[in-house]
Amino acid sequence: MPAASSRTTAVSAVVTAALAAGLLTGAATTSASASTTPDQAVEGQVRIHDIQGSTRISPLVGRQVGEVAGIVTGVRTYGSKGFWFQDPNPDADPATSEGIFVYTGSAPTVAVGDAVTVSGTVTEYVPGGLGSGNQSLTQISKPTVAVVSSGNALPEPVRITGRSVPSRYTPEGDPAAGGSINALPLRPSRYALDHYESLEGMNISVGTSRVVGATDSHAELWVTVKPHENHTRRGGTVYGSYDAQNTGRLQIQSLVPLAQQPFPKADVGDVLTGTTEGPLDFSQYGGYTLTARTMGTVAAEGLRRETTRKQRGGELAVATYNVENLDPSDPQEKFDALAAAVVDNLASPDIVALEEIQDNNGAKSDGTVAADLTVKKFTDAIVAAGGPAYEWRSIDPQDKKDGGEPGGNIRQVFLFNPERVSFTDRAGGDATTATDVVRERGRAALTLSPGRIDPANAAWENSRKPLVGEFGFRGRTVFVVANHFASKGGDESIFSQHQPPTRSSEVQRHAQGQAVNSFVKKLLSVQKNADVLVVGDINDFEFSGTAEALTAGGVLYPAIKSLPRSERYSYVYQGNSQVLDQILTSPSIGDFQYDSVHINAEFADQNSDHDPQVLRFRP
Template sequence: MPSSLPRTARTSASPLSRTAPRTAAVSAVLAAALAAGLLATGPATAADTADAVRVHDIQGTTRISPLAGQQVTGVTGVVTGVRTYGSRGFWLQDTQADDNPATSEGVFVYTGSAPTVAVGDAVTVSGTVTEYVPGGASSGNQSLTQITKPAVTVTSSGNPVPAPVVVSARSVPAAYAPEGDPAAGGSVNGRTLEPGRYALDYYESLEGTNIRIGSSRVVGATDPYNELWVTVKPHENDNRRGGAVYGSYTAQNTGRLQIQSLVPISQTPFPKANVGDWLTGTTEGPLDFNQFGGYTLTARTLGTVADRGLERESTEKQHRGELAVATYNVENLDPTDAQEKFDALAKAVVENLASPDILALEEIQDDNGAKNDGTVAADQTLKKFTDAIVAAGGPAYEWRGIDPANNKDGGEPGGNIRQVFLFNPERVSFTDRAGGDAATATGVVREKGRAALTHSPGRIDPANTAWDNSRKPLAGEFTFRGRTVFVIANHFGSKGGDESLVSHHQPPNRSSEAKRLQQAQAVNAFVKDVLQVQRTADVVVLGDINDFEFSATTRALTDGGALHAAVTSLPRSERYSYVYQGNSQVLDQILTSPSIRRFEYDSVHINAEFAEQNSDHDPQVLRFRP
């Protein structure tokens, strides 16, 4: 199941304003439900719109309301939460619950404009029951059952809010989700909910319901959109720094919940929290479902963050005879970024990465960043960065790279991101072999009985369709203490297009994996070419692989024993370089050829777990003796 989606810029500072138009998504999910026979057709009957319809009748026992597309009248309940910005509306909860654990007693009423009700109001609502898919039907997301175009009557005010359902380690099942129905294309939409058996069914059975969590550990730091992630299961795949490790496609960490606040940020700032901190006390409010995290506790009452003092790590300095090779995604770095970002990244290279001998950088942008005017050179970006490293007390790095063809390598339009090698000339020399450019492939030849590149720096198989609109691998030939080391810097295709863990398809579709698989096969074939010429060649493949250590992508890279994923030398609880939706996971990797038998590997945690980040990735370092 995918757990990392593309890092697309989200424009609003308010997490609840990121709502796409509803009509297309509603139409699509209703059409799909009708096609699957989940909804009745024909005009509404008296029974359909009877005053006896209650919230649990609307929610039903599956993910799709049995009344979707129909008018309902006289739906009663008490308001448990009001959202006055973003997706405006309020949550209504019935005070007369049924005895079926699969049916929720709460529902969202979408008003479109600021609601005129208050928490504690007893209301009667009439409107249309709809199924809204956050992100649109093509996202694969589950839908949110809601009442739209409402007519609302307040019958009394100041009523007590219905007692919350306490969500805890004991209440959330260990199994994540049922298998989707093959006859429905792998969808779970038509399955009767089993909240005592599956975590996703449990959360769905509480959609719109007032819930409460007690003190819970933070597993996803506060992000720029004022949201964080906690787990109600403190021992579920936990690690020493407080995270919840995503170690396989069946280890989805069922205790994770996203936390947002119903109080506008202008009134009460959202707390800053790092992974490992605790959200203490009581956090209570309706359970929502949204595009950027799925099931979300929209807090009417928000707990207090207890700082557990998480510190940024520093790796060991390489010994004189050790070569230190590192990879770092510097997140769309260009000269228009503030000097403070350059200085912070440079300080990390010097202090946290101990000035590695070779540093492969991903997401170096051209000299004017996202300005889309045909500029492709990145000399100004690299000079500004290497100058900042010197100012931070580091070495005077030299660099090598190849400018991409304009707008052919993906990423931010006009940014022309690429991989670049930095190297310390006092420790390492670079073997320059002319002729490499954006369209010319480097190859492998035998030179004095040893492997050598035809172009250094050079690109690997750039005409391969696997690299269409994606970054091409950069190969370079280095010499350390008389020994040649081949380094291949990569930035594989993103997970854009993959369905989230809360998809209505179970398991979710991971469509982006196909391109990364082809990319991995191309790199693996090149490494095999090197090893065929020289079996003992030292080859290091590294970068933002955008995939897990257990993925088909990694298996393709290591096929035939050509490479070994060095991150697997770490204990399972320490294998991560990125935190997404509360899952600590591997995206950045360093892989080694068979001749590199002994090494030290370090995933240096300086960004992904923190609310204040200089990049969203943690750099990786490998130390070995060539």
Template sequence: MPSKSSVRIAALTVAAVCSTVSSVVLTSPAHADAVAVHDIQGSTRTSPLVGRQVTDVAGVVTGVRTYGSSRGFWIQGPSADDDPATSEGVFVFTSSTPKVAVGDAVTVSGTVTEFVPGGASSGNQSVTELTRPTVTVVSSGNALPEATVVNSRSVPAAYAPEGDTAAGGSVDGLTLRPKKYALDLYESLEGMNVAIGSSRVVTATDAFSELWVTVEPHENRNRRGGTVYGAYSSQNPGRLQIQSLVPTATEPFPTANVGDTLKGTTEGPLDYNQFGGYTLTARTLGTVEAGGLERETTRAQSRTELAVATYNVENLDPTDGTFADHAAAIVDHLQSPDIVSLEEIQDNNGATNDGTVAADQTMRKLTDAIIAAGGPAYAWRSIDPVDLADGGEPGGNIRQAFLYNPARVSFVDRAGGDATTAVGVTKAHGKARLTVSPGRIDPANEAWTNSRKPLAGEFAFRGKTVFVIANHFASKGGDQALHSRFQPPVRSSETQRHLQAGSVNAFVKDILAKQHNADVVTLGDINDFEFSGTTKLLEADGALWSAVRSLPESERYSYDYQGNSQVLDQILISPSIRRGTGFSYDSVHINAEFSDQISDHDPQVLRFRP
């Protein structure tokens, strides 16, 4: 998949073009109407005046965006109506740098447009805009409209209404009920000057100069300061994205980790964009008060415990400067697990698309870095994919790989495993065994089209066989966002993950059919939640159980997305491990909550006695 940055740049370019194209004048100025901002906004998500030319819309400029593709400014009308569903603010899209300043009283004539960030196919809500504007500055230095405060008292506990089934599940035509639904409240404030007080940071500052806070201090809070996403019906309505209207070249955006506090007042127009939905575009930005979050360190396994970990190292290739950091994470924070399933190992020249598929240089550089960090001399096993057949960054050929410590674990090598040969299960002396090791599960199955094929390996620890299956399921790309205009949003990507889960579950059941008490560990970046249909299919018929559920609900997360701490990485175990002499599970939080993360995933560690 393309990088987040390239997707954003392309999307912003498209946004600018679409806004320009969609703002063609549909009604001649001779038939223009003088209206107020709240008349333009209306009481639903789409303007009752869309496509019409309006004239002399009065307002005070509350924010100016001078950078990026969506340049323009926000105005707020001087006289509010008595309908809480109608916003008093609107964005004026200029495409070039606006020639107005905050505090200017202006009149604007232009075309009412509904612009969908990311395009109609994204499922995102639309933003009501005035396009192709003619702007007259009436006066300057005016007081700004008093900001509407968004806080725990004003945000409803319910997130969104059910969409209109007659409209395909869309909420666009529904009258806003801002006292009942959080998304309706935010829509009723679209374009208006809003403010929040001191708020807890729930997603760290990212490379795009944005962070997430919650205005709900106790909403599903965990001990490290994040907000946990534990069910499809619990979307955590207090979350808001924060950006700044001041270019970072002029004033650097503050660096914050989860659990920090954005202190004081943050104030500015409420925007909506494709990369997070409702966003407070701050004219005045609070200051960050550090919460003192530290990276976790798991305990070391005992002599008789086998430690198995999963770690997504995010497109690691030999040109990256993070090898020493990843080595320190494995040695110091994970305490050198006996077996590590690595996801997103790229080939020897990374994203260069020239047919290279081998990753021996990537693996050698990582294992050397681990030794330099004081860790064991790990051996490794993997299978090179067919070029461009496994998805991920084009040319990168990401795959899973096993690290293992040969001083404590041995790998059972059986020749014949390659990119297209399916691993099977046989029985010898009453025990299950793999036909090839390492081997890939069912690589010709349509479930794995343009996706990483699972890597199965047979290990021995203190005379006991352990089967380990490394996974990296299809991503959530293409799913509608929680803030989608369709409610509930469609999770189209899970169709492929369901097929993948069924394939892995069938393979595990094949092992258990040959040996009912076999120790099987299925782990990796499952790209889905512990409560998801994907996980249920992996666990079908009791073949596996997601061990993250052994943790308290508030501790179940490995990833942080748009203010929600959530599970994407899992370790699932067979009945013999779950019911054996005891296991321990740890989600080791070293990345997802930090602005200086070396991966966007936290590793997971399972310890048990085979």
């Protein structure tokens, strides 16, 4: 223990001095030094494991190293250009990596299999910058490279398996270092993040593995080496707790430029067969990433898009669907596909709360806030797909006040089928006027319908304000609150250097949850048995503090919790199937059927990145 403690103190001093000198940054060519005189040369022969050290920050950061030897294991000619090389003669310490990235800034002139010596400055590059909270990538910058020989055998890859990756995700950060794990000695046999860090820059491989994150527009996918870890029946991996991370997930990218070899297209549940091999990188959005020199082959498992059942005569079906920045400039194919999903996959719900409906000219910023053309194009497409002639209600936001894509002025919109549902219009609702609750003939009623909930509340600054409407179904009033809470932008990732990571965006969502909760309490104080549905893109998990704020006092229940844990998800991020979209019910709605209809999030071809949610009940 004393030795580990003194090493932690020493590494902390390295990091502190580097930060004080302004040398630890997100710039790929900037070095971090433990001294105010960077670029001081290291005397004697240095090997890669000496540079990597047994913590996340190199003990030689900011120092000049000369003629470091190794075999080139991968070359990257796009993005952050450079190459990886590895010492074929490892030391006996499992915490010290034998591989490292060399940042060249231009297309490298070496080839895989070259034996090289590299001289340069040891640096720590933080993908996304210091403000991201990400861990750093140890590398050699401003290199001088000499090729000693070519055609050498590569170091045998380290196989990543379910047995090799620990079930614990990460140690807790050091409180004295602001919760950072950077200075903690690596324990690769105990923690998954330490295991991956101990292999940073090394040649690794995975065998046949299930895809848990579909191929995206950035040519990357996610696999798991632990097929039974919180698995869904459709092949994904459920994210169900802050304290139970899915350690088997690994991002896969390709070192082969797309112009030379297209990246394989895969859906969740497909299988990446054979061997995928290459250096282990650390990236801004995926953390530890296998940059494949050799890519396996995708075996399609034929995942099908789900279809929910149609509501029965006495059932009211209410859905929520984030349609991802929909505006008239989107191709007709997107409108048609979204419309077909409403009609076929969602079985034409009676009420649909839409999120991310943009104004009539989309991202163009010219003061336009109306979205009637967007909604008309969508409702026309629904009719063309064989669905009902939905009517709609919404409130135009103030220009540039509701966040989202700049110029897009996204908002929530209610669609409703007038053959099944009526809407109670109460005039006066606008972007800045709050609706309230009154008693009419012994029952709760809105002063404005549609109306906005407490739009002047600071909780809604630069965020979408909740839209509430009063609906009638078979003589019963149903209140629906459509939401799109603040995004998770700015939060640190689950692979942050701070553990637990800082989730700064939660502060606003908690306040938003409290505001909606207060409004629901007001409704129920006027009418205890009022039917209230709070729906939308909550941008937070069913186990989160936001959910606790929404449900405080027992006024709401997250209906997705009625599903088995393996089916609780509406979104897939970094290989984690997770809940963002929710429908919450008031106590009077005790008997319902809930369906998270998986038609987008698990697929490489998406019409939106969210899965819609449907709830059916008898008011």
